[in-house]
Each structure stands twice: as C-alpha cells, then as structure tokens.
Amino acid sequence: MSINQIVTPLDSGYLDTKAQYVFYHKMVDFALKELIVSAQQNQLCSTQEIIFFKQYADLLLYSIEAMRVKYMYDEEDNMKVDLTESGFPNYLEFRYLFNDLSLKEKYVNKLKDVSELQEEFLDSLLRKxxxxxxxxxxxxxxxxxxxxxxxxxxxxxxxxxxxxxxxxGSAGEFMTSWSFFDVGCNRPFICFMYFDFEGTNIETNKELIYEMLMATADRDMSLDIMAYGIDRKLKDIKPRHIKRIDLGPFHNVFAKDENQITHAILQSIANKDLPLESYALSLKIDEVVSGSEFTEGGYFSKQTLQKWNEPVHQSYVLAPHRIIQLLYSKTPEVMNGLAKPPIQIADLEISKV
Structure with missing residues (x-):
C-alpha cells in the first residue's frame, strides 16, 4: 500500500503498513524539531529550558522510531495512534516497548543468525x-x-x-525539570521548577526531591494544586516558580479526536484542499509563582508554605502558513483565544512514491 492509499478522516487509529509507519514518524520528527526551534525563537522558554526541552523531545522521537522498527513488518500487531486529543502514540505503546526491552536478552538468543538471514535475502533477490x-x-x-x-x-x-x-535572575536558587506522559489525555508534558533549599546539603536530599516529584507531579492536574502538593511534601524545599508545557494535541491525518483544529484539518484533507502531510501543533504553557507565605498545622507540626498567585494559562498554535489561513477561516474563536497569533512553522513535504 502506498502513501496515497492512506484512508483519512474516519478509519481507525492503527498504523498497518510500512508506508504509514515511515510517514507518521517523519511527521512527528519534523513537527517536534520545528517546535523546538520556534519555542526558542519566540522566547516561549528560556535558554536552559530549551536544552531540557530538546532532551525530552529526543527521548520521545527515539521511542517513536523504536516503535516504527518494531512494528513495521509485524503481521500480528500494529502501533496505535491515540484517539483522544493527542495525535501521539497511545501511552500503552510506550509501556509495551519499555517492558518488551526488559526481556531483550531472552529474545536476542532466539533471533536468527545475521549471516544466515543475509544468505536468504540474497537468494530471494538474486536467484529467485x-x-x-x-x-x-x-x-x-x-x-x-x-x-x-x-x-x-x-x-x-x-x-x-x-x-x-x-x-x-531566576525566581529560585535551583531548578529541576521532569517530564511525564499523562495516561488520561495521552500527551507528553514537560515541567520546570525553580526553588530555594533551606536545608544544610542539597546533594544528600536530591533523591528525596526526585521521589517526591514522581509521587506528586506525575499527571495532568491544576498547577496550583501540584505546587501546593510539592510544597507540603518536603519542608526544606521552597518552590518559587513552576512552569508546565503541554505538548499537543498534534493535529494530523492520523488523529481522530473532536478538537476543532483537528476537525478542520481532517475535513480539508478529506476534501482534497490540503495534502496528507498537513499538520499543526497545539501547545499550552501554564505557570504559577509564589506570592507570599502562610503557616499551616498545629503547635508541634507547623510548616511554612507558599501562597500561590493565580496560575497563568497561555495557549499557542504552531502551523504552516496555509494551515494558519485555514484555521482563521474555520476556527476564528480558537485563534482569537491564543496568547499570541499562530506561530508559523515550515511546511512538511513527503514524497508520495
């Protein structure tokens, strides 16, 4: 099956041919790289945040490429693109990949010898x-x-x-970052926290801080609730500024959600007004900073906590010029609600051979 035979708006979220795996990976790879460049150019993130951002994006791309290699010729199983407002692989795909690789030594011992397989390839191509x-x-x-x-x-x-x-010039003396893939919405999130440490030695407390973040800030939730939970867990940690980036939805031909932008793009692809490789990427950045402090607890268990200011929510859309024109026509209310006009990124061109 060629790229031109990809069914568009109403089929399932499965990738079931080599062409589709290659096509999808190129789209995700291209979109995330454009996002990193645009986030830096438009100052959506600081220089240090961009460095961490790229590292997490590289892990995401590495995982999707691994899925492509794993599934491309598998006749029994297919990779699934999530049907919620995501456009990224379903969370379970990452989980299966991680678990499967924990057994790699077992599978490697069962693989056919490379030289034997090469002989079979040559026999098919040259003799037969x-x-x-x-x-x-x-x-x-x-x-x-x-x-x-x-x-x-x-x-x-x-x-x-x-x-x-x-x-x-940061709000705190230290900073850390983390990323999580939320199971509910099937989207990756990247977080940054700037904080002060009032203990004696931060080196001996790093593992406690990491454990606390994994237990408290590993899912999509109200940002002020996340900040309060982090603040309560460890008394020596004083969070000052927390920033969370929600990557997605990734609006593309494989997405099947009810999002207005996705719907507009899919409808235009179905009407042959846009090529199959048309895409856009939504991005939401939430930030909260501490304003003052208050004391919580009784006489023997007092703890000074941060009083958080109202969280700031900002939405962005990144898309090629033609898609931006379409979205202004089809979804003007969404465009008018953005933190800044849609950010123009490059068109993706994929050969339809």
Whole structure:
C-alpha cells in the first residue's frame, strides 16, 4: 500500500503498513524539531529550558522510531495512534516497548543468525528474482530492534531531570525539570521548577526531591494544586516558580479526536484542499509563582508554605502558513483565544512514491 492509499478522516487509529509507519514518524520528527526551534525563537522558554526541552523531545522521537522498527513488518500487531486529543502514540505503546526491552536478552538468543538471514535475502533477490518475504523482513527488523534499541532511552511515564543551579535572575536558587506522559489525555508534558533549599546539603536530599516529584507531579492536574502538593511534601524545599508545557494535541491525518483544529484539518484533507502531510501543533504553557507565605498545622507540626498567585494559562498554535489561513477561516474563536497569533512553522513535504 502506498502513501496515497492512506484512508483519512474516519478509519481507525492503527498504523498497518510500512508506508504509514515511515510517514507518521517523519511527521512527528519534523513537527517536534520545528517546535523546538520556534519555542526558542519566540522566547516561549528560556535558554536552559530549551536544552531540557530538546532532551525530552529526543527521548520521545527515539521511542517513536523504536516503535516504527518494531512494528513495521509485524503481521500480528500494529502501533496505535491515540484517539483522544493527542495525535501521539497511545501511552500503552510506550509501556509495551519499555517492558518488551526488559526481556531483550531472552529474545536476542532466539533471533536468527545475521549471516544466515543475509544468505536468504540474497537468494530471494538474486536467484529467485522475487521480493524478500515480509516474514524475513520482520526477522531483520527484530534483529535491529533488539540489538540496537536501549531501554533507558525510552520515554517512560515519568522522566526525571537533574537538579542544577538556576540561571542568574531566576525566581529560585535551583531548578529541576521532569517530564511525564499523562495516561488520561495521552500527551507528553514537560515541567520546570525553580526553588530555594533551606536545608544544610542539597546533594544528600536530591533523591528525596526526585521521589517526591514522581509521587506528586506525575499527571495532568491544576498547577496550583501540584505546587501546593510539592510544597507540603518536603519542608526544606521552597518552590518559587513552576512552569508546565503541554505538548499537543498534534493535529494530523492520523488523529481522530473532536478538537476543532483537528476537525478542520481532517475535513480539508478529506476534501482534497490540503495534502496528507498537513499538520499543526497545539501547545499550552501554564505557570504559577509564589506570592507570599502562610503557616499551616498545629503547635508541634507547623510548616511554612507558599501562597500561590493565580496560575497563568497561555495557549499557542504552531502551523504552516496555509494551515494558519485555514484555521482563521474555520476556527476564528480558537485563534482569537491564543496568547499570541499562530506561530508559523515550515511546511512538511513527503514524497508520495
């Protein structure tokens, strides 16, 4: 099946051909790279935040590429693109990938010898003059997958960044980052926290801080509630500024949600007004900063906590010029509610061979 045979608005969220796997990966790879450049150019993130942002995006891209290698020739299973307001692979795909790679040593021992498989490829192509069978291609892909993909680089449900000294002028002395893939909305989130530490040695407390963040800030929730939960857990930690980036939805031909932007793009693709590779990416940035402090608890268990200002919510849309024109026509109320006019990014061009 060629790229031109991809059914568009109403089919399932499965990728079931080599062409679709290659097509989808190119779209995600291109969109995330455009996002990183645009976030820096439009000052959506600081210089240090962009460095962390790129690291988390690289893990996401690495994982999706691993899925492509794993599933491309698999006749029994297909990768699933989430049907909620996401456009990214379903969370369970990341979970399956992580669990599967924990058993890689078991599978590697069962793989066919590379030299034997090469002989079979040559026999099919040169002597029999016929294409290599899908089953042999799957065996070759499995060898690449199990011998080259590293579990530690898979985008997990929670990914913790290191604690470092915050850049000069930040709200706190230290900063850290983390990322999580929310199971409910099936989208990746990237978080940054600037904080002060009032203990004696932050090095001996880093693991406690990491554990606290994983237990308290690993899902989509009201940002002030997240901030309060972090503040309560460890008395020596004084969060001053928390920033959370919601990546998505990724609006593309494989998304099937009810989002207005997704619907407008899918309808235009179905009407042949837009090419299959048309895409847009929504981005939401929430921030909250501490304003003052208050004391909570009784005489023997007093704790000084932050009183948080009202969270700031900002929505952005990144899209090529033609898509921006379409969205102003089809979804003017969404465009008018953005923090700034839609950010123009490059068109994606994929050969339809």
């Amino acid at each position: 003059k016929e294409p290599v069978s899908r089953s042999k291609l799957f065996q070759a892909a499995s060898i690449i997958y199990y011998t080259s993909v590293e579990q530690k680089f898979i985008f997990n449900r929670f990914v913790q960044g290191k604690i470092i000294k915050a850049p000069e």
